[in-house]
Amino acid sequence: xxxxxxxxxxxxxxxxxxxxxxxxxxxxxxxxxxxxxxxxxxxxxxxxxxxxxxxxxxxxxxxxxxxxxxxxxxxxxxxxxxxxxxxxxxxxxxxxxxxxxxxxxxxxxxxxxxxxxxxxxxxxxxxxxxxxxxxxxxxxxxxxxxxxxxxxxxxxxxxxxxxxxxxxxxxxxxxxxxxxxxxxxxxxxxxxxxxxxxxxxxxxxxxxxxxxxxxxxxxxxxxxxxxxxxxxxxxxxxxxxxxxxxxxxxxxxxxxxxxxxxxxxxxxxxxxxxxxxxxxxxxxxxxxxxxxxxxxxxxxxxxxxxxxxxxxxxxxxxxxxxxxxxxxxxxxxxxxxxxxxxxxxxxxxxxxxxxxx
Numbered sequence: 001x002x003x004x005x006x007x008x009x010x011x012x013x014x015x016x017x018x019x020x021x022x023x024x025x026x027x028x029x030x031x032x033x034x035x036x037x038x039x040x041x042x043x044x045x046x047x048x049x050x051x052x053x054x055x056x057x058x059x060x061x062x063x064x065x066x067x068x069x070x071x072x073x074x075x076x077x078x079x080x081x082x083x084x085x086x087x088x089x090x091x092x093x094x095x096x097x098x099x100x101x102x103x104x105x106x107x108x109x110x111x112x113x114x115x116x117x118x119x120x121x122x123x124x125x126x127x128x129x130x131x132x133x134x135x136x137x138x139x140x141x142x143x144x145x146x147x148x149x150x151x152x153x154x155x156x157x158x159x160x161x162x163x164x165x166x167x168x169x170x171x172x173x174x175x176x177x178x179x180x181x182x183x184x185x186x187x188x189x190x191x192x193x194x195x196x197x198x199x200x201x202x203x204x205x206x207x208x209x210x211x212x213x214x215x216x217x218x219x220x221x222x223x224x225x226x227x228x229x230x231x232x233x234x235x236x237x238x239x240x241x242x243x244x245x246x247x248x249x250x251x252x253x254x255x256x257x258x259x260x261x262x263x264x265x266x267x268x269x270x271x272x273x274x275x276x277x278x279x280x281x282x283x284x285x286x287x288x289x290x291x292x293x294x295x296x297x298x299x300x301x302x303x304x305x306x307x308x309x310x311x312x313x314x315x316x317x318x319x320x321x322x323x324x325x326x327x328x329x330x331x332x333x334x335x336x337x338x339x340x341x342x343x344x345x346x347x348x349x350x351x352x353x354x355x356x357x
Contacts, residue, residue, distance in 0.1 A: 002027045021080040028073040031103075047298045048332070048341055070103030074154065087137040092130075099125040099154035101164070125167045127152035135178075142179045148172070157201045157211035165213055166199045186228035195219040200247075217247045233271045233279075238264040257334050258302075260288035265307075281309040281322075290334065292341065300332050305344065316356040324348040 006023030045051050080093035101123045133147035151170035158164055176191030197217045204210040221243040229235050240262040265283035270276070285305040291297055309322040324345060325331065331344025 015085060017084045019082040024077050026075045028071070031068070031070045031072065033068040049298060068103065070101060073100045074098065089135040091133040094128065094130045097127050097129065097152050099167070101154070101156070123164060125154050127167065127169065141181060142177060144177055146175045155199070155201070159212065160204055160207040160210040165201045165211060168200055169198045171196050182228070186226070186230060189225040190222070192222040193220070215247060217245060219243055219245045233269040234266065236264065236266045258287040258290050262286045277313045279311050281311065283307040287334065303329065303331055305329065305331055318354045320352050322350045324350065
């Protein structure tokens with residue numbers, strides 16, 4: 001269930017124009033997960049390029065059972081104020097988030113023993129999260145901005161010893177420049193940021209399905225974004241990010257995140273009358289090399305994914321034929337957990353259509 005309500009009020013004080021927003025939201029849901037390993041063994045692969053020999057599965061019913069049942073509810077009140085005065089724009093808000101969770105985890109070991117863990121009825125987590133943003137128009141085309149954002153993520157992670165880890169918190173500071181050029185056809189953004197995290201957690205490498213505390217982390221970097229129509233019919237969306245992610249409090253807990261990542265997507269709509277509505281697209285996603293693991297480290301090399309599409313749009317319908325991972329490369333995605341390396345999909349062909357009634 002998801003309920004959202006808000007009230008908006010606009011009023012002016014001379015040249016100062018303001019908008020106030022007050023709201024309340026509430027969500028609730030149930031989560032159930034059941035797993036069963038029928039007599040086999042759980043194997044941890046320390047290096048995906050040098051996997052061990054996997055044991056044969058048996059069917060004697062002496063496997064490991066695992067179950068999680070949870071109910072989660074979240075509610076929040078927020079107040080937001082937007083102020084505009086000539087070239088100055090200010091946006092501030094504050095939110096109070098409340099989170100409730102109840103449930104249990106049950107593990108059945110190979111010898112038949114059952115162990116139950118409870119998050120406890122009425123588990124309650126809450127936080128105040130203020131946000132403040134400031135933008136000043138230096139010229140008609142260029143603006144400078146700065147903002148601060150506080151984050152709160154309720155913890156769903158249970159420990160093998162019982163109980164739930166504390167909620168994860170974050171604080172982000174960002175400064176940058178925004179520009180609109182070529183008669184607003186091209187938008188550029190350059191930003192530098194710092195994000196600090198507390199109460200982070202990762203998967204327990206010993207006890208499957210549980211988590212352990214990983215302390216704090218700091219992410220510093222900058223981003224460059226470009227979006228617009230640079231030539232008639234030729235559109236692009238591009239982004240480059242440099243991200244230096246470190247865990248000063250737990251440096252031995254490795255995290256595989258690339259320092260350099262970039263993506264570029266271009267489309268071209270044919271301009272002739274005979275090919276009106278027809279277009280093609282080409283996209284690239286790049287990630288630099290990453291070091292994985294804590295004790296026996298290995299490296300994921302840099303990688304490039306290529307996607308392509310051809311599309312046709314008419315007044316009230318459209319077709320799009322897309323090919324993901326055009327060259328069918330082995331792709332490995334980033335993860336904050338060194339014990340789980342997600343793999344990308346192989347070459348995939350998608351045909352989608354839309355129709356407006």
